[in-house]
Amino acid sequence: MKRTLIALVAAIAPALASAAVTVKGSDTMVILAQRWAEEYMKQNSAKRVQVTGGGSGVGIAALINGTTDIANASRAMKDAEKAKVRERYNILPTETAVAKDGVAIYVNAANPVQQLTIEQLEKIYAGDVTNWEDVGGSDAPIVLYSRENSSGTYVFFKENVLKGADYAPSAQTLPGTAAVVNAVAKEKNGIGYGGAAYAKGVKEVKVVGPDGQGYTPSAENVASGKYPLSRPLFMYTRGKPSGEAKEFIDFCLSPAGQKIVTQVGYFPVK
Amino acid sequence: MNRLTAVLAVLALSPALARAQEAAAAPQQAPAAQQAPAAQQDPAAAQGGTEETPFDASAMQGKVDSLAEQYAETKTDVANLKKLKLSGYVQGRYAWQESTAADFNTTPESAPAQQGFFVRRGRLKATYDADWSLFAVQLDATPAGVSAKEAFASIKLPWQGFAVDAGLQLFPFGYEVGVRSSSDLDLLERSAVVRAYLAGEYDLGVALKGVYGPLNFKVGVFNGNGVDAKQAGYDNDQRKDVIGRLGVDLGMLTGGVSGWYGKTVNYVASDDPEYDRYRLGADAQLYLDLLPVGGTALKGEYIWGRTTLSEKNGGAGDKLGKTGHGWYGLATQNVGRFNQVAFRYEEFTADNSLPLTGTNVKTARELQAAVHTFVGEGGKISLAWAHPMNGDRAPGVSSDPKRDQFIVQAQAKF
Known part of the structure; x- marks a missing residue:
């Protein structure tokens, strides 16, 4: 029994360790988000961040249906979109301006x-x-x-x-x-x-x-x-950012993250 | 045993492996076979020679212009198609109830007497959102038949968010009917007081709606009988009802007050008596981001009314001229991204003046719980339990009507 448990934990552990933070949305922000993800993963080798584009609307739709952790958006969420997040998750989306x-x-x-x-x-x-x-x-x-x-x-x-x-x-x-x-x-x-x-x-x-x-x-x-x-560029989460999504957003807002903003050609918020 | 199995597996797979090897070799041979006839047809090419064709810029420009024209036409067509949106959902259910008494939480026409499978809702909605108008039709297809739930034309007004809706539409009253979609209900069915005073949820009429800052409203004139009344779509009493809701959205806190003023006539009775059909309602929803597992919502709604909607009395309704009231309070908790649990307690008194004699039950109470698991983009699996109780009742009547119900539901939405 003990062996079975150890084997089970050993099998699950890599999967848990490699659970990626998913970031989806604005094409305007794709290059920036990819650079952030690269640098973040370089500094935290155990962390994984997956970045995809598709447009702000696509990212927000993914946030609503639960298929992304963070939605990148180059526009503010509409009231109707916020209401959908609230109705489905009982919380309001949190807007974080990460660049200009x-x-x-x-x-x-x-x-x-x-x-x-x-x-x-x-x-x-x-x-x-x-x-x-x-x-x-x-x-x-x-x-x-x-x-x-x-x-x-x-x-x-x-x-x-x-x-x-x-x-x-x-x-x-x-x-x-x-x-x-x-x-x-x-x-x-x-x-x-x-x-x-x-x-x-x-x-x-x-x-x-x-x-x-x-x-x-x-x-x-x-x-x-x-x-x-x-215009500001936003990251949206369902409710207050938490866990690995929060860690990634905190990195984006850190001096290192904001330096990348300037390198890519956008403008820092801090 | 294992060795024998392995030998049999190899024997079974060997013809397939041989075919795969042949298929892998074939592409290497094919180009040579295809090149030979081409070389025979074009000796110059076979010898490695080339023949230059003069470039005709004007012809090329013509082709580009033609393609650009076709592109513009296609783009216009696609832009128009994007205005047409289809959406819908199906709720397939298995329900079991403790006794074969009247259903408390399902549609009697389609629900089984005690247990069975059925389709609770099968909705298909089409909207065409044009510049100054919006077309909307929603059909409900179940084994019981196909019926129109919505069919209205919306004319947009010059002020942002303001429009006039004319046709078959939701009663603009309360939260469970006026705001919450049947596909997103916290519990699988609306509360008893809502099902009594807003039966059918839809009615024919014309209404003005608008949004101004955090405030929103919808008020209109309706037939007042609802689509579940006798002769759906017909104004049984020929008197119009005024119905409306004023809502407020402050983000974490939303709510509204609703009102309904109208009359109904019982033409089945010999002297055609007229009755008041009134309702007053208030609702509030509070959303909290407190627990690490997910968001919490606390919701409540109270309705006071006179004369319930029903096909009884020639479609005039039930509890004619009688005053009643009801309320519910519920809590919904998200657990992670894909799970949700909900609890609701409700009470409903259809007739405040009902004497507590004989077998009378004046107040119906019910406790409900539901667990939802969201699957992918539009899937949801729900497990619900309802426990009806007899509240204020005549002496000798049991507090348990033995009508507990269990429901398993799969919903797919697009």
């Missing part, structure tokens, strides 16, 4: 346009302005790139730029920010949006703030709130 981001506006490196107002962006993405000439560029059609509607960036842009209205039907939806950057880098008349950390090989145009000045999504402008499309 500026949603950058990407154009092709050859595009002469230097800055755009929120109103101009709204008209461009609503399909009311279709030629670069109308916003200070050359006479060429504007090619729109957008994200899928499961993306938190898609929702943030829709709420803050389009004021809740629908995107133009001509906007091509792409599965990730990297795909948007890649498309804009190849299409000389293209325009896209996404996390500031992804802006490689494309030009970031300035976005005009309420004071009439154009701002890039730099650390200073995002931290001060001058960049009009600044």
